[in-house]
Structures are given as C-alpha cells and as structure tokens.
Amino acid sequence: MSAGAALEFRVAIREAIVEEMERDESVVFFGEDIAAEQGGVFAVTPGIQERFGTERVFDTPISELAITGAAFGAAVTGLRPIIEIMFGDFMGLAMDSLINQSAKYWYLSREQRSVPLVVRSAVGGGGRFGAIHSQTHATWFQGVPGLKIAFPSSPAEAKGLLKAAIRDDNPVIFLEHKRLYSVKAQAPAPGEVLPLGQARVARPGRDLTIVSAGKGVPDALEAAGQLARDDRIEAEVIDLRTLRPLDIDAVLASVARTNRMLAVEEGPATGGWAAGLLGIVAEHGLHDLDDVWLLSTDELPIPYSPTLEDAFIPGAAAIASAVRERAGVVVGR
Amino acid sequence: MSAGAALEFRVAIREAIVEEMERDESVVFFGEDIAAEQGGVFAVTPGIQERFGTERVFDTPISELAITGAAFGAAVTGLRPIIEIMFGDFMGLAMDSLINQSAKYWYLSREQRSVPLVVRSAVGGGGRFGAIHSQTHATWFQGVPGLKIAFPSSPAEAKGLLKAAIRDDNPVIFLEHKRLYSVKAQAPAPGEVLPLGQARVARPGRDLTIVSAGKGVPDALEAAGQLARDDRIEAEVIDLRTLRPLDIDAVLASVARTNRMLAVEEGPATGGWAAGLLGIVAEHGLHDLDDVWLLSTDELPIPYSPTLEDAFIPGAAAIASAVRERAGVVVGR
C-alpha cells in the first residue's frame, strides 16, 4: 500500500464502484435506496446515480428474491451487476438465486458463461442494531462452491478488493463491517486492485499467529500492539481478505514459523469459519502446531443492550487477554 | 437399540410423525404435496392426512417463505408444526424465517416463548438428481445459534431422532438422506426417543476414529468392516446424530483413545461441518492427536452424470482407501 491521503471506508467503497463503472460500461448497480439522495442507509453511494444515470444505477422495490435473481440473469447475458442487499441479515432472502443459480452456472454450463456479480452488504455487530441487523452472513455461504466471499479490513483493502470483485468473473459476496464505515486511513495507490483469495500478513511476528478478517483485523492489530508493548509477545496478524477461497497456504506458512494460532471470529464457534480454518490447518500442519484456539462469540443471537453487546463481541482487549491467558506463559518474554 | 422387525427408513419417519401426532394434539404437519395420496415425492407420508384430517395435515402452495414463516408463527402461538421443505436445496428460500424468527425467539423474547418446530427435507447426492436437488443444507445453518440440526443414519435413528425433534421445544432442522429412504434395518424398541445433541459410538475401535453423520455413517461402518477384515485396522465410528449442537465431548473421548481422526462429509471441505469439527477437536485435544484429516467432496457443484457423480461422492471404498493411504502404515498390523 503506497502513501496517500486519508480515505474513509465508505468513500473507498464509493470510489471503487465509480472507478469500475467508468472503466467498464457493462457494470450496473442497483438495490434498495442506494440511488436516493442519501446513497443508502450508510451513506455509501450518494451521487452515483447522478453520475451514471438511471439506466445503470437504480433503486429497486423491497424484493430480495427479485434483486438477486435479476442480477444473476443480467450477469449471464452481458452485464456486470453490483447489487446491495442492505444488511447481511437479509441475505437469507437472497440466498436461493445465489447458491442455486449464480454459484453453479459456470460449472453446470460447462463453462459456457461465467457470472460476474457482486453482492454488497453491511454486516457485523457493535452498532446496537440488535439481533437481526448485526449478523455476518459469511458462514451461511462459505460452504457453497462457486462463490467468492471477500471481507475487507480497512479503507485501502475495501477499495482494492471491491475493484477486484467487480472485475472478477465469478459471483462475489462482499462484506462491509458497519463499524468500519467511518474509519479513515491511508488511501491505496491509484488504480490498485488486490487479489481475491490471497491473505496478507498485516503485521509480522514470531510468537503466534492471529488470523482474522474484516473488523477482526484492526482489532487483532490493536491487540498485537498491546501484547508487544505490555507483554513482549510478538503476534503475527494474518488478514484473510477472502473467506472463500481460503488462503490456507498463507496461514500454514505463518504457523510453520510461529507454531501457535488463534483465529478470531465475530460469530459462534460452531459452524463458524474460524473453526473450519483451524480444522484445515490441523489437517495440513498438525506437526507444526503447539497450540491452536478460537476466540468467538457465545452461541446466542447478538443482543441489543449496550452492556450485553459489548460483552458479546470480541474486541482488541478480549483478543489480547485470550493470548495472554492461553499463551502468555509459554511465549511471553 | 433393541431387537425388532426390519423397518424401512421412510416408514420410520412416517411412524415417528404418526406416533407423535397421536401423542400430542398440537402437532400439525404441512408442506408441498405431502398430504396427497403419494405422500410426498419420496412416498414418506402417505395416509397421514386420512388419519389425522385436513386441519392437522395439509398441502400448501409452492411457497417456501410462507410455509416456514407460518410454521414459526404457529409454533409461538400454541401449535407444534412439522413442515416439509421437499428438497434441502430449497432451504435457501426458507432460510429467512428460520434464522431471523425461529432461531432467535427464545433468546430475544427473554424466554417468553419457545419455538417447537421441525423442518424435514430430503438431502444428499447419489440419486442422479443433479446439482440443485442433491445438496445438504446443514452447513448453511450450522452457524446459527438457536437451531438444532439432526441428521439420522439409519431407520431406528431416524425414528428416535424425529420423535425427539417433534418433542423438542426448539426449531430443529431434520435432514433425511435420500439414499437412505429405502434402507431396511432393525426397528427401535417401541416408544424409543433418542437424545438430540448426543453422538453415539456406532462401532468401537482402537486405531482411529471416523466421524460422520447421515449416510456417511453406514458408509464409514462398511469401510470399517473392510479395514478390519483386509487391513486389520480397527476403526471406531462415531455417528454425530446432530450437527448442532455438536457433541464435541464424545469425539474428544474417542480421539483420546485412538489419537487419529478422519471426518467424512458429503460436501466440500471449505465451510463444511467436518473441517469445523476438526478445528474444535484440535482446539481442545491437540495433544491427543497424532493425525487428523478430512474426506470431503471437490469444491464443485454436484454433477449429474453417473460417472461424475459416483466419483464425486465419498463412499465406503473411498473412506477405506483414505484410511489406508494416510494411516495404513502407522496403525495397520
């Protein structure tokens, strides 16, 4: 990532859409209330309709089945749709077409056509939105071959990954953590497009590997800073970037160096991506491992009340103390 | 399981429904074409409407949103619905109400009401039904707190687990592998109700643990028989019975004895339940483990053509050779 002006996460998303729409006429963008003056409920996309017109950018009825199904149909006949399913929690309504049409088309058609399609949604807890506006839908889709799932951790990552997702010829589920929208950080180099399916070392370290994605990455980085400062523990932080495909090689390479791995997920352990990652790492790298464990949420819906929600979601402090408790004695100096 | 006459899997399901409907007036049963003379496309439920009348057993329009939503609404106001979503592949259409209404109600209402509800579907490949009538939807739902997921492996298990699911006060997703419907085996003791959330040792063994669910269990048992006979490898087979909650303790106890574990899933490794199980086992039992690995499917949709489908799905032979290849030298005698 080269130097640049500070970029807000929501603006990074907007810039990626605008740049790709300028680059390729076949990119279209639609969803509920995304074109209206506000530019969606998180004010991510104002001005885009004004810029590209109502044929390429439009509001739809509240119809998740139609939005997703229409995006599929359009994607296999020449357009490259970006759609917004406002909150990830609504993705259950959009699931059928994604898994039974978009995800399978390339294979079933014996490669007659691919399905260039991006589905953006706001995900995650911590915003006091309650149980039905705070979920992260990644795990509902992670087991579906043919889908990619991207989960950026910073403004620069958001821009680079979204540009990649729009250019990608496969259906990409794109997760935007709502507590990142207002984060400002270094902009990427102009035109930068990041690879889908390639994790990155967000912070090198020798004592253990912390793997996460989305909002978990800045939390892990903050925890790593605390651990380095207070406990002289040097944690390596891996940003998965995509949850499908999973860059197992990058994780294995890190674990081969550190021998310890903590996976941090804002979601329950059972059926979560973090447990699955541990499993695949154990399968391939068991003899490199001195310890592996998970930091996840309780096996409960996400609560509304601030006291409950704060205790529910693993943040930097929880990550740091998870490391201290389980590995402090062994790896601390 | 006590001795008894041979029972066909589809009849086991039917008997469970009939017995529970007789036992409890509030149990109702509806879905698409389940009441019609045929009793559903797999002829599982003929005669039930005749027996219990059209108020308690009825056919619905092709409306997965309405069926699942109505089942939820009925469950929190005094009925105990059993619904059929014909093929598991259609569960994407039924997902919203299950995850956003049924799964969260007990918690969000602060235990005002529970949601006694069972969702039956036919799942799995091997029937030449193609990519969109062969999926197993367990992993789409496994990460959703508040849901139970049962996956029986035999007629007796089907009957006992379905009776438990109907009596359970929580929403239970019930998977019926379509290649089990015609299996005949020992009937359970009359009135037997099996626990949800408790795995069972389907075959004891000292050399390694094979964990599976549903159709994978008879396959693993067959493989274990071959391995014992041909390779003098004694595999312990664990039938998970439910994929949520996961009976980690049972798996850990087995692995503590055998030190090796193979998880067999008819589905891809990425995002699958088997990888997640390995991960949680690794978290809690790393130092008991000499080896862990997965037998899963390619990361592709399920193909139609017999040659492709047969190669795609891991059966007994694939399980046996997976064990021979990875563990034969170490544990074989």
Add this chain to the structure above:
Amino acid sequence: MTVDEQIVTEAPAAYLERYGLMLLIRLFETEMQRLFLKGEVHGTTHLSAGQEAVPVGVCSALAPDDYLAGTYRGHGHALAKGTHPDALLAEMLGRVTGVCGGRAGSMNVIDAEHGLVGCFGIVGGSIAAATGAALAAKGQGRVAVAMFGDGATNHGYFHECLNFAQVLALPVVFVCENNFYGEFTPMLKVTAGGDIAGRAAAYGIPASVVDGNDLWAVREAAVEAVARARSGGGPTLLECQTYRHHGHSKADPAKYRPPEEVERWLARDPLGVAKARLAELGVSEQELSEVEETTRARMEQAVQSALAAAYPDPAGETATEFAP
C-alpha cells in the same frame, strides 16, 4: 348488532380512551427522539408519529388474547396491543426491566403476554408471523393481525402469505400502513400498478382503502375485518393511508418529501382529527385535558422508571441457547 351499529352506538368515552392511547404513542415517540439525541436510545429507531390511528383503531377491534405481529416501526403496535409503556421504553433504553430484558431493542420487541407475537425487523416478516399465528388462532377462536408498510407489499412474503392465508381461509387481517414511502423511496416509484388494496383481488381477498388518520374509519374497517376472520370468512386486506411525521429512521431528515405534501398531512394529524371528532360527539374540553394529563403523567412515569432501571449485567445473564 351489525358492525355499523356497534361503531355508532358506542359511547364517546371509549373513543376518548382510544384518543388517550394515540396520544400515549405520540408522546412515546417524542420521548424516543429526545432520548435518542441524549444517547439513551442506541443504534437506530423508527418512529411512528403521525400513524397512531392505525394501530389504535385496529387493536380496538381485537380481544386481548388475539394476536398482533408488528414491525420495526412498532412502538405504536406494541402500545396499542397492551404492552406497558414502562417495559417498552426500558427495552428501548436497553435496560434490564425492558419487556425483553434489553436483549431485543427497538426493532424486535416481543410481548407474548399481551398477544404481541413480535415486532419484526425483516420487511414482510410480520405478515408471515401473523399468518402462522392465524393457523393456531383458528383452533382457539382467535384472530391474528399483521401490520406492515407499503414497501412490504412488493415482497415475496406478502404474496405467498396472502395466497396461503386465503387458501386455508385463515382468521387473519392484513393491515398495510401505507405511508407512501419505504425508506427514502416513494411508494409509487417501486409499486407497479400503484394500488395496494387492489392487489388483494389477485387472491380473491376482500380489501378496502381506509383513511388511516381517522381513528373511526380505521376502527370501523377493522371491526368488520375481524368479525369476518373470526366467523370463518377468511382474510381481509386493509390499506390504511397515513403518513409518518419523521424520517424513516433516526438518521433520516426526510428531505426527499415535498414540503406541500408534508404540510398537507400535518394538517390532518390523526390526533387533531380525533380531537375535533370528539368535540363533535360532545366530549368537553375538560374531559379531553384530563385524559391528556393522565397520559402525560403515565409517559413521564415510564421515562422515570426506565431511566432509573439498571443495564443488564452480562455476568449475571443466564441466557441459554435452547429451551430446555
């Protein structure tokens, strides 16, 4: 007694009480806004000020143990169905005395004791919940009501459930609060055909367009629909035309609405309409102010008690994933 007779012969006192309930909702929403700005209400909230006549009129036609499924814009739905304002407000503030112990929050309130099946955060979810409750209600002699917005009528839930309910002749009333906007998008822009009540014809369901700012009109339509449902006549769709005084949610200044339109609707504030009608019916200024005073005091008491309540202590929570 016919429905009309029931409505007409009712004493004005009953309407005065309903006016009090409408006012309670209004005051509740005003407090919500004030408390939101003070940081006491968290996340987001959807106010129903301007729409009070709909839930109050509808619930006036229900028995206490009939079922109601409301939406994320649900404070009025809950209060009209009987949820205690103290418990509702405490829930909004995330306090342990909330009707759901602070777990649910503004969009997901459940109050089974008062027949509130729930408020549903998914557009269309209330339609499905009420359809299901009607399945149970059928055997219980009860009726179920779904509240939902104009935007929800474009959703698959609407279509599937109306068809399902009619096929099974379920005792359910579908009440569309048509406030002419779904979030920032005008109803006519996304609703083909432009006619919500008219959509009922597709299912052979009787429907009517109701002045949703007139308590009397809403009540009359609801009494008829509820009677039909209870007597085995199946579902009804009521399109109650109304208007929200605020934006969609706390973050929305609602600049997309033409000022003349807003003014026109403000001039027909359901509270004003009801007050005028009560005067016509001979209710005195003093009777009115008494009710207003009581209501204000009730609301004040709700605010005090909610603010005084503790936040839930995560360490003390005994939540279980599953019912035993």
Add this chain to the structure above:
Amino acid sequence: MTVDEQIVTEAPAAYLERYGLMLLIRLFETEMQRLFLKGEVHGTTHLSAGQEAVPVGVCSALAPDDYLAGTYRGHGHALAKGTHPDALLAEMLGRVTGVCGGRAGSMNVIDAEHGLVGCFGIVGGSIAAATGAALAAKGQGRVAVAMFGDGATNHGYFHECLNFAQVLALPVVFVCENNFYGEFTPMLKVTAGGDIAGRAAAYGIPASVVDGNDLWAVREAAVEAVARARSGGGPTLLECQTYRHHGHSKADPAKYRPPEEVERWLARDPLGVAKARLAELGVSEQELSEVEETTRARMEQAVQSALAAAYPDPAGETATEFAP
C-alpha cells in the same frame, strides 16, 4: 403490419415447420420415457408431452438471440429455442457430448449459444432469470421470456419479479404454462382467486388467457407480447392453458386426475389440433408425412448419437470452481 396481419399472412409452410418442431418435442419425450425405463436416463425427468404448442408458439415469436428461461420440465423449452436434439438427449443420458457435458442433466440444461439462459430446477427460478436477462436485453434490443407453471404463480419469485419488471418497464414476457397441476396438487386447491392471468392486474401488467394447445393462438399472443416488450411497452403475462399427458415426473402415475378430465384434454392434443388446422390451410397429407418422416429420422439420429457417446471420464474432467 399489425400483429394480426403478420400471423394471418404467414405462409402455411412456416406452421408446418413449427408442427415439425412440436412433433420433435413429442418424440423426444417418448424417447425419454423409453430410455428412462431402460435405465439410460437417470434420477428423474419431467416430461412435457401435451404442452408442445406453448414453447413452439412462443419461440416462433422470438429472434434467435432473444433469451429464454425454462424449467425442469424443459425439454420442449430447449428444443423450441434451438438446442440440438442430439446435444440435449446426450445431456439427459449423462454423456460427454451433452450440451453441458453431462454435468447438468434433465433439470438444469443451459444452452447460451441458442439464447437458452437455462432450465431452472427451482420453481420460480426461471422468472427471476428472465427478469434479469431482460435487464441486459433492454440495451441489446432483445427480449427475454420466462416459462413457468401454474404452481410457480404462488411463489415469491413470481410476485417480486413481475413487480420489478413492470416498475423498470423491462422487455420480458411471462409465460405461464397452466397445466392445472403442481405435482399432485390441483391448481385450484392452492391458488387463491383461481385466476392466474387475473393476477397481472395487481401490477398493471397486460395479460391474457391463451389456448395453450393451439399453436396459432399461442403464437399470436406471443407475437403481440414480444412486440410490446421490444418496443419499450414492458412486460406481458400470458396464461397458456394446457395439460401434461404424463405424470409430474417419472415416478408419478398421475392417478389423482379424473379420467374424464384426461380424456377431454387428450382429445385436444396440440399435435392433433395443429394437424387439423394445417389441413384446413391446405397442407397436403403428403407434405405432413414428409415433415413427420424427417422429424422421426432426426430424433432417431439423436438417439443413436447420444447412445453412442461416451460417459465423461472423471479423471479427464478439467472442471474449475471459478472462471479465470
């Protein structure tokens, strides 16, 4: 030239060719049944014998590069849109020469080269696929058609997509093949209102009821609807009433249908109807038999070539999860 003029002035030869196509579909279905019983077709299959006039009439109104989305009962949809019978049959038999290399099978055929967006195994999926194709088609001067059954009109996909398409004035034609049953369940038992074409009014979409066993009637309605779509007039719903000669799928003997009903429909076999009409138009016996002979030979050739083809070799498959 108006639509009516187009239809009327067309030479009988064009209809003779279409008759040949209908016959091809019928023969295809007959072979499918025979081959199923021989174990060459696997899993399940849904035959469309009796419904041939619908896809043939509809596709006769389309340009080759217009889009069609069909269903699991899709052999007729694919053949009418131009899929080669050899490639289609080979797909059914799971052979490597199949249009999808044997990967897709009976319910999921895709033939992009011929504008067949796909056959969709999810009820209602074809409606969504065509709606989406219409989004692209709009800028391409093309039209998209959705084929679906009566049962699909109770699905959320139907409602959401018709509304969506009308709001955006998309160039799409919604063709309901009303064969009066969804699996074993009579349409009237689960379809409130009992009127499919009538449902279009909810969206302000023009609709008509069409004799789906009369090629001429279907074609006429389709030509008009396609012209409307292509000229920016938006969607149309056509309810084509027809009947399937077989059960729902291979396992279904269709005993739930009253014998008189079956007989009534068999007496109006679309092939018979077409033959009689062709005779009226002056097509000779000999011309007819020539077409029949050619069609039979074409089908025979498809069977031979499909049976001669290899099964895919799993070891040789080069499938990738993702497009590069």
